[in-house]
Amino acid sequence: ASSPSHSIDSPLAHTAGSNVAVVVPAPMPTALTYRVGEGQTIVDGSIVKVPLGRRLVLGTVWGASQDEVNPSRLKPIEQIVDAPPIRAPLRAFVDWVADWTLAAPGMVARMVTRGDDLMQRDPPVTAVRKAGAPPERITPARARVLDVMVDGDVYTKSGLADLAGVSTAVIDGLVKAGTLEKITIQREPGRIEPDPDFDPRTLTEGQADAVHELIAEGPKDGSLDVALLEGVTGSGKTEVYFEAIANTLREGRQALILLPEIALTAALLDRFAERFGAMPGEWHSGITPKTRRQVWRGVAEGKVKVVIGARSALYLPFEDLGLIIIDEEHEAAYKQEEWVSYNARDMAIVRARFEKAQVILASATPSVESRINAKAGRYRHIPLPARYGARPLPSLSAIDLRRTPPERGTWLAPPLVEAVRDTLERGEQSLLFLNRRGYAPLTLCRTCGHRFECVMCSAWLVQHRFTQTLNCHHCGHIEPMPKACPECGNTDSLVPSGPGVERIAEEVATRFPDARTLVLSSDMMGGPKRLKAELEAVAAGEVDIVVGTQLVAKGHNFPGLTLVGVVDADVGFGQGDPRASERTFQLLTQVTGRAGRADKPGIGLIQTHMPDHPVLQALLAHDTERFYTLEEEARRRAYLPPFVRFVAVIVSGTDVAGVKAHANHLKAIARPPETIDVLGPVEAPLAMLRGRHRQRLLVRGPRGRETQSFVKSWLARADKARGDMRIDVDVDPQSF
Ligand code: ADP
Numbered sequence: 001a002s003s004p005s006h007s008i009d010s011p012l013a014h015t016a017g018s019n020v021a022v023v024v025p026a027p028m029p030t031a032l033t034y035r036v037g038e039g040q041t042i043v044d045g046s047i048v049k050v051p052l053g054r055r056l057v058l059g060t061v062w063g064a065s066q067d068e069v070n071p072s073r074l075k076p077i078e079q080i081v082d083a084p085p086i087r088a089p090l091r092a093f094v095d096w097v098a099d100w101t102l103a104a105p106g107m108v109a110r111m112v113t114r115g116d117d118l119m120q121r122d123p124p125v126t127a128v129r130k131a132g133a134p135p136e137r138i139t140p141a142r143a144r145v146l147d148v149m150v151d152g153d154v155y156t157k158s159g160l161a162d163l164a165g166v167s168t169a170v171i172d173g174l175v176k177a178g179t180l181e182k183i184t185i186q187r188e189p190g191r192i193e194p195d196p197d198f199d200p201r202t203l204t205e206g207q208a209d210a211v212h213e214l215i216a217e218g219p220k221d222g223s224l225d226v227a228l229l230e231g232v233t234g235s236g237k238t239e240v241y242f243e244a245i246a247n248t249l250r251e252g253r254q255a256l257i258l259l260p261e262i263a264l265t266a267a268l269l270d271r272f273a274e275r276f277g278a279m280p281g282e283w284h285s286g287i288t289p290k291t292r293r294q295v296w297r298g299v300a301e302g303k304v305k306v307v308i309g310a311r312s313a314l315y316l317p318f319e320d321l322g323l324i325i326i327d328e329e330h331e332a333a334y335k336q337e338e339w340v341s342y343n344a345r346d347m348a349i350v351r352a353r354f355e356k357a358q359v360i361l362a363s364a365t366p367s368v369e370s371r372i373n374a375k376a377g378r379y380r381h382i383p384l385p386a387r388y389g390a391r392p393l394p395s396l397s398a399i400d401l402r403r404t405p406p407e408r409g410t411w412l413a414p415p416l417v418e419a420v421r422d423t424l425e426r427g428e429q430s431l432l433f434l435n436r437r438g439y440a441p442l443t444l445c446r447t448c449g450h451r452f453e454c455v456m457c458s459a460w461l462v463q464h465r466f467t468q469t470l471n472c473h474h475c476g477h478i479e480p481m482p483k484a485c486p487e488c489g490n491t492d493s494l495v496p497s498g499p500g501v502e503r504i505a506e507e508v509a510t511r512f513p514d515a516r517t518l519v520l521s522s523d524m525m526g527g528p529k530r531l532k533a534e535l536e537a538v539a540a541g542e543v544d545i546v547v548g549t550q551l552v553a554k555g556h557n558f559p560g561l562t563l564v565g566v567v568d569a570d571v572g573f574g575q576g577d578p579r580a581s582e583r584t585f586q587l588l589t590q591v592t593g594r595a596g597r598a599d600k601p602g603i604g605l606i607q608t609h610m611p612d613h614p615v616l617q618a619l620l621a622h623d624t625e626r627f628y629t630l631e632e633e634a635r636r637r638a639y640l641p642p643f644v645r646f647v648a649v650i651v652s653g654t655d656v657a658g659v660k661a662h663a664n665h666l667k668a669i670a671r672p673p674e675t676i677d678v679l680g681p682v683e684a685p686l687a688m689l690r691g692r693h694r695q696r697l698l699v700r701g702p703r704g705r706e707t708q709s710f711v712k713s714w715l716a717r718a719d720k721a722r723g724d725m726r727i728d729v730d731v732d733p734q735s736f
């Protein structure tokens with residue numbers, strides 16, 4: 001049974017014989033009804049094990065069941081899990097997310113309760129200490145044990161055995177003799193609490209103003225409290241939101257910081273510890289099951305005060321969440337597209353509303369959506385226009401590849417090569433940025449023209465020299481680099497086409513053989529530890545030239561870095577993606593923003609064939625305002641988000657004809673109201689992914705709930721998808 005110390009929202013326990021609604025982790029539209037057994041103490045939010053088909057699954061009690069179920073068919077609750085019940089605001093949030101994303105409530109609830117293992121308590125540690133008189137029979141081994149022990153201190157059995165250089169059997173003997181007593185210790189997470197006054201920074205005037213505005217009372221009526229903290233790169237956004245966290249801690253409430261990438265967590269954990277004198281909880285896919293259990297429980301019991309994590313941390317069962325920070329709020333990585341499609345930034349705002357918490361969105365380059373919300377007064381807009389320490393922003397210029405092209409077979413134009421050489425001579429660091437992993441994006445046969453494509457996806461295989469493989473960046477398929485063309489059999493005709501970071505690094509090694517060069521790309525990394533060490537080496541000046549993908553574009557502080565060269569600014573433009581301009585503007589601002597963050601000024605050089613592109617022009621002039629105005633106008637004219645709502649409906653399966661037929665069927669039965677259009681079906685942006693063919697219908701409608709309501713009733717009328725066919729709904733898709 002749940003322990004009395006857990007806070008219980010509803011004093012009303014469900015008694016034996018009554019029926020409760022339990023949300024189970026399955027794609028079902030509603031909760032299922034179960035019977036409360038003799039001696040079971042169940043409240044709303046209790047986590048329980050219930051039979052589902054032949055399995056026992058982890059479910060959550062949502063309330064009393066209103067359903068009429070034949071008592072003979074009713075199954076009992078098998079077991080109550082020893083965990084704090086899920087509180088009402090989090091249950092309400094789960095319902096809201098399910099309703100908004102058109103996902104099954106159980107699939108959303110699953111992100112809260114996760115696996116079985118999460119609920120287990122760590123076994124208590126068995127320890128010993130001196131308790132009674134020395135034993136009658138003293139052996140040399142026993143004497144050694146008693147010798148090394150300090151009265152009153154507690155030792156683990158194995159630790160003590162090691163210390164004394166004896167076997168654990170000797171310790172057991174002493175316990176039996178009554179000389180030592182066994183005790184158990186339950187380890188508690190969050191033993192050291194972050195201290196809001198541990199080591200506060202002296203803020204600049206601009207930063208202090210921003211902090212003041214942030215922690216000034218939000219709206220009094222309990223409505224939305226969102227602040228957009230828009231600060232140029234190096235302005236000290238982190239220092240500013242740390243002060244908001246300090247304020248939350250002083251109020252005795254909990255805080256959550258979301259980051260778009262695991263690669264950024266290590267550095268932020270350290271910075272947090274320096275400021276607050278304690279480690280926060282850490283939450284992402286890279287942590288151990290043990291940490292996972294401790295953070296989950298610690299957060300639920302209110303012992304872990306601050307969590308730094310990936311988007312999934314949004315579903316943690318905080319006891320009293322007072323503040324959510326979304327760092328780099330514009331990042332596409334906040335969008336999850338598997339199972340439940342949701343944007344953690346948008347959902348954080350909803351969670352905060354249920355928890356009566358504040359939200360801070362932080363970015364140097366906010367999403368167009370957030371910028372518009374701020375301008376319209378729905379969010380408070382808090383700017384930090386200057387870099388810390390009066391450092392100038394990097395001076396940016398374009399290198400026109402039409403006038404000064406790179407030599408044949410190379411990718412760095414003469415002005416960029418010169419700049420790297422100058423930087424090297426001054427003993428400073430350069431970063432060459434290209435957002436393409438591997439050696440070459442495409443491999444082709446010079447003789448017959450064959451191109452290597454993934455068998456499971458409609459995508460080229462990317463050549464990786466380091467590992468001598470061809471990789472699919474969509475499904476993870478990897479094959480050894482072939483020796484001959486599978487089409488014509490020629491053995492010396494396979495050539496790489498275009499550059500990836502490995503190829504740029506090769507050019508750098510040829511041009512600057514004495515420079516210390518490092519490639520930083522997510523597939524080169526040997527895990528987060530290695531990456532952390534590499535990033536620290538860069539920060540310590542042990543590397544002269546970094547060649548990197550977007551992994552190095554954001555968040556990091558490299559004091560010696562003064563030159564950033566963008567190898568190909570045009571990669572991001574075009575391709576018919578309406579968000580391309582926004583993404584490119586953000587990425588290039590972020591990456592050039594790495595330059596000149598310490599005492600020496602920075603330079604950004606951008607290689608492009610389109611130096612007059614309005615987005616590039618705004619970027620070069622550091623004119624964010626102009627970019628957002630341009631982009632807002634373009635979106636408004638073209639009926640694009642955020643002025644309309646898109647919902648993507650993707651039909652996928654291994655049988656291409658079946659998929660097409662089902663997509664056509666959906667189109668045929670759609671009866672949208674006048675305000676809504678159903679576009680398509682057409683092949684989805686990746687027509688085949690992991691062996692599944694994909695057709696997409698795009699629904700365009702007004703903001704608000706109408707569009708979702710239409711999709712819900714439309715899909716409910718459709719024929720059941722057969723075989724392995726699946727229908728995924730994505731509200732506010734990334735590409736449209
Ligand atoms: P941003 O996130 O806006 O790019 P950071 O918070 O990382 O900026 O700050 C940039 C650098 O300036 C960091 O090294 C940070 O420690 C330093 N810094 C910013 N504000 C202060 C301050 N008030 N006191 C001391 N150092 C600061």
Ligand code: ZN
Pocket residue numbers: 454455456457459472473474475476477690
């Ligand atoms: Zn693939």
